Amino acid sequence: MGWSLRIGRIAGTDIGLHITFLLFLAWIGLADYLVGGTAAAVDAVVFIMLVFLCVTLHEFGHIAMARRFGIKTPTVVLTPIGGIASLERMPDRPGQELLVAIAGPLVNVVIALLLMAGFGLSLSGVLTVDLEQASLAERLLLVNVTLVAFNLIPAFPMDGGRVLRALLAMKLGAQRATSLAAKIGQGFAALFVLLGLFFSPILVLIGVFIYFAAAAEAQSAAFTGFAAKLTVRDAMEPAAIILDESQPLSAAIDALLASPQTEFPVLGTNGRARGLLDRDAMILALREHGEATPISSAMRPAQPLLLAQPLAEAFNSMRSRGANAEVVVDGNGQVVGVLSSGNIAEMMLVNSVRPGWRFRRR
Structure with missing residues (x-):
């Protein structure tokens, strides 16, 4: 609190x-x-x-x-x-x-x-x-x-x-x-x-x-x-743009302005999920450290969710850590998208109007 x-x-x-x-x-x-x-x-x-x-x-x-x-x-x-x-x-x-x-x-x-x-x-x-x-x-x-x-x-x-x-x-x-x-x-x-x-x-x-x-x-x-019957796969947003931790913050700003995406998975040198950079953290880092600062200094560490993980379990995990979004990976550890509380809220809004709506698996 x-x-x-x-x-x-x-x-x-x-x-x-x-x-x-x-x-x-x-x-x-x-x-x-x-x-x-x-x-x-x-x-x-x-x-x-x-x-x-x-x-x-x-x-x-x-x-x-x-x-x-x-x-x-x-x-x-x-x-x-x-x-x-x-x-x-x-x-x-x-x-x-x-x-x-x-x-x-x-x-x-x-x-x-x-x-x-x-x-x-x-x-x-x-x-x-x-x-x-x-x-x-x-x-x-x-x-x-x-x-x-x-x-x-x-x-x-x-x-x-x-x-x-x-x-x-x-x-x-x-x-x-x-x-x-x-x-x-x-x-x-x-x-x-x-x-x-x-x-x-x-x-x-x-x-x-x-x-x-x-x-x-x-x-x-x-x-x-x-x-109850949904998984992370049903609610995630595909990550069209994925950043690299060695890139400068200016690359993240360009990605933010060029797409509707607001949460960006960040890969490490091994090609695996290393962190997640959202719009608020991006703007804060830009104001305090400038555009040349590496993305690694602005992102937060990732705690990846699995595609088949129950949605309620994944969301409770995010909420307990105070996270509004998290990186999603497949069975091989490859980044496939982002689960955000905003997208879950939109799904609940649809469900409240049309209970039992069949959400398309991504």
Whole structure:
């Protein structure tokens, strides 16, 4: 996620801190300092940091369960509205998704039970406590109880929404279940925004986030259904122009201006795919280094896709690396084209108008 700082790495997962989280901490500290001085500011900041420790442990509950099913999580980012774990992919089976979704709230249940046992607290007592007089342990217990209750609201893509989708998928199939869960999630999002207008701006922020996240999840599920029987061959664009890494950047500029092509495979000295140079990288290199700079210094390394590779697998691989396009090679390692997210989007647009359209194999 953009605007985040990497603060550590645990078991193969990078932990990021979104810049808005730091601004949130500063705002909380300043507000409490103005009301109660240094001691109040320190207490507030420590409390917020402990809350986000609980949120981080919640996310690692999801991460640990996903890892049991062979799913890695490259990053988790802490934001003012919670943690965002970027799973490599969602589980294939509804039962697995159910377990991954419920693992996070279960971590908060365990934390709550430990606080109750360690400090002699009761749930009924904490629910009726005066927050201004509550101890740190009581406030943390209340936070974890709230996290469990809030996350289990069936507002997809929150944990409760993912539980709902998993249960629906057992009867309706993944695509229909996601579509229905997304609509329910967007309904809850509208409700949060409405309540937020009267009670808390935070609810407005959460509602907006849920609305767009649900739409993105529905779009992702639509792609998975669309791409189920397609391969890279079906979606690639033939590469009419292929560059050589030893050529100057001016040759790439000439190729860009002479054709509609915007992504160019780059060959190494052995005639194999060495990199990919797109229009944005080309223009940036031209501005910073000039036309005589070799193409090899402007391209990014290629991670070639195979013609027969499933389209969904190839696209997920590209997305996990933040790549909008990738070189395609045949069984002999010869460059035959480029797979771009733009071309996939156009195919999905056609499919949305004419479902079942038979895309011609190239």
